[in-house]
Amino acid sequence: xxxxxxxxxxxxxxxxxxxxxxxxxxxxxxxxxxxxxxxxxxxxxxxxxxxxxxxxxxxxxxxxxxxxxxxxxxxxxxxxxxxxxxxxxxxxxxxxxxxxxxxxxxxxxxxxxxxxxxxxxxxxxxxxxxxxxxxxxxxxxxxxxxxxxxxxxxxxxxxxxxxxxxxxxxxxxxxxxxxxxxxxxxxxxxxxxxxxxxxxxxxxxxxxxxxxxxxxxxxxxxxxxxxxxxxxxxxxxxxxxxxxxxxxxxxxxxxx
Numbered sequence: 001x002x003x004x005x006x007x008x009x010x011x012x013x014x015x016x017x018x019x020x021x022x023x024x025x026x027x028x029x030x031x032x033x034x035x036x037x038x039x040x041x042x043x044x045x046x047x048x049x050x051x052x053x054x055x056x057x058x059x060x061x062x063x064x065x066x067x068x069x070x071x072x073x074x075x076x077x078x079x080x081x082x083x084x085x086x087x088x089x090x091x092x093x094x095x096x097x098x099x100x101x102x103x104x105x106x107x108x109x110x111x112x113x114x115x116x117x118x119x120x121x122x123x124x125x126x127x128x129x130x131x132x133x134x135x136x137x138x139x140x141x142x143x144x145x146x147x148x149x150x151x152x153x154x155x156x157x158x159x160x161x162x163x164x165x166x167x168x169x170x171x172x173x174x175x176x177x178x179x180x181x182x183x184x185x186x187x188x189x190x191x192x193x194x195x196x197x198x199x200x201x202x203x204x205x206x207x208x209x210x211x212x213x214x215x216x217x218x219x220x221x222x223x224x225x226x227x228x229x230x231x232x233x234x235x236x237x238x239x240x241x242x243x244x245x246x247x248x249x250x251x252x253x254x255x256x
Contacts, residue, residue, distance in 0.1 A: 004017060173252075
């Protein structure tokens with residue numbers, strides 16, 4: 001039988017699990033933002049019943065014959081119910097039609113392999129073709145090591161798709177959640193007209209420990225948090241998860 005209560009990993013207070021689910025995985029005591037699966041994220045951001053998935057049925061292959069990769073993929077599909085680490089489609093936000101892609105960290109750490117890159121590129125191209133705003137929600141540990149150079153090629157693919165989209169007049173709004181790292185940060189996640197982030201989200205390229213080991217220097221307090229990145233110009237605005245939809249709707253009203 002599932003537990004009725006869970007203990008918040010930030011404040012230690014007990015949380016009734018139904019309350020946590022009703023608040024889209026935000027602690028009612030300290031407002032700590034837990035990870036949110038892609039389907040729930042779509043429900044949070046879009047008008048009820050408006051979202052239609054696209055690009056279903058794309059499955060990652062194992063081009064390098066990486067030991068254990070096929071098993072990892074199968075387990076991730078069973079765990080999440082998703083084809084890969086991203087859910088893409090079209091929907092409406094406050095009545096405005098948008099092309100939307102949402103990453104899911106549960107699927108092999110939200111890593112970007114060939115399927116994630118392809119779905120992001122298709123979502124961008126769909127927004128361009130239909131002349132609608134583009135919204136991408138990122139949650140990723142970076143490139144998918146199991147696919148090697150095929151994964152790294154997705155940085156170029158998504159960036160080229162975006163370079164065409166930005167020639168038009170429709171906006172691209174990126175939402176960074178915890179964590180957003182590696183090639184995702186270095187490509188489409190931060191190449192937006194407006195970059196939003198959830199409170200406390202960890203955002204960067206390499207992890208803090210790797211940077212400290214490489215530079216042999218102690219990093220500043222709060223390094224790579226959304227708050228730090230806002231102070232240094234990478235993030236435009238930090239928005240509480242429960243206010244994200246209203247903020248997104250307001251932004252779209254300004255620029256769309």
